[in-house]
Amino acid sequence: MLKLIISGVWVAVVTLGSVYFSIQVSKAPDPAEEEARKKAMQELVKGEVVTFPVIAQGRVEGYFLTRTSFITDKTKLGEITLPIPELLTDEMYTELVGDKVIRVSDNRNFDLKSFKARVKEALNKKLGSEVVLDVIVEQIDYLTKEEILSSMSKPGSTIKSGERIVSEKAPDDITPAKSDGGNAH
Secondary structure, three states, rough: HHOOOOOOOHHHHHHHHHHHHHHHHHHOOOHHHHHHHHHOOOEEEEOEEEEEEEEOOOOOEEEEEEEEEEEEHHHHHHOOOOOOOHHHHHHHHHHHOOOOOOHHHHHHHOOOHHHHHHHHHHHHHHHHHOOOOEEEEEEEEEEEEEHHHHHHHOOOOOOOOOEEEOOOOOOOOEOOOOOOOOOOO
16 A cells, blocks of 8 residues: 555656646747847947949949948857958949949839848858848938039038938947957957
């Protein structure tokens, strides 16, 4: 009889232990904790204002002024020996000028989501890993050649703002990359 009671208690303890362990293992991670961990691994690389010529029929029609920043993986960014701002600017020239992603006659139908995905994919391909997590287009303006010439012809005048095509805000909760004076990371 005593053996039966002891074995019953033993089975109950093992069953309770395995149920407790199963619940602990299968418990979903806290989303806020997971999000905080992801944010800690991200770094914001601020872009510069870059001017891109819009060439049509062999002549300059106008200029796009852009400021694009990038949310990157902090650990993978540290492994890159190339100067990141110059690399990003080069890729932006390729996408905007070389591949003619933005068309002057059709800039009202500019697909920002597709553009950001394309730039992100191209940069990650060039870098060889998923370094760029997101692309933030802070500004894309378009100035025609005539607007620039007329503004410059007036004494003491400055160029006003062009036609605003896109405007986003960089997130405040991502750590900005430290500037090292143009040196490689």
